[in-house]
Amino acid sequence: MDITFARQVLAAQPFSELLGARLVSLGDDRAVLEIPVDDRLRQQYGLVHGGVLAYLxxxxxxxxxxxxxxxxxxxxxxxxxxxxxxRDGSILRSTAELVHSSRRKAATRCLIEIVDDAGGAKLCAVAQGTTLATSAAD
Known part of the structure; x- marks a missing residue:
């Protein structure tokens, strides 16, 4: 998949637009997405809400x-x-990699970090998932 097309897909998702998500890089079995952090994404203790991390x-x-x-x-x-x-950072970054792919199913994993203004990163979540190939009409 080409990054220009992939960015168009992201831009067509209203929720992604609401969060300010951006596709930083795509290729070499890896995808990097980022979300700018602001107080609207935090829960009552000042941490970025888990739902935002799950979206990412x-x-x-x-x-x-x-x-x-x-x-x-x-x-x-x-x-x-x-x-x-x-808590402390201005960007959430998820680096995901393709672990295995068959004709219809793929396994992936990612690391989610919060990045501070100086570029320091702290791991805050790890995830793995499965994805299915589908037709656009499914």
Missing amino acids: ADNSLTYAAALGLGPNVLTSGLTIDYVSGA
């Missing part, structure tokens, strides 16, 4: 899977483990 895992895992399956894909399932609170 879902989309980045699916983009990585599309590298093996092509552009018409849907998430089949994912698991996420929150390993540290995402």
Whole structure:
């Protein structure tokens, strides 16, 4: 999948636009997505809400899977483990990789980090998922 097309797909997702998600890179069995952090994404303790991290895992895992399956894909399932609170940082970054791909199914995994203004990154979640190839009409 070409990055220009992939960015168009992301831009066509209203929820992704709402979060300000951007596809930073795509290729070599890897996809990197980022979301700028602001206070609207935080829960009552000041941490980035787990739902935002789950969104980022879902989309980045699916983009990585599309590298093996092509552009018409849907998430089949994912698991996420929150390993540290995402508090201090201005960017959430998910780096997802294609682990295995067959004709109709792909397995992927990702690391989600919160990145501070100096470029320091702290791991806050890990996820893995499966994605299925589908027709655009499914």
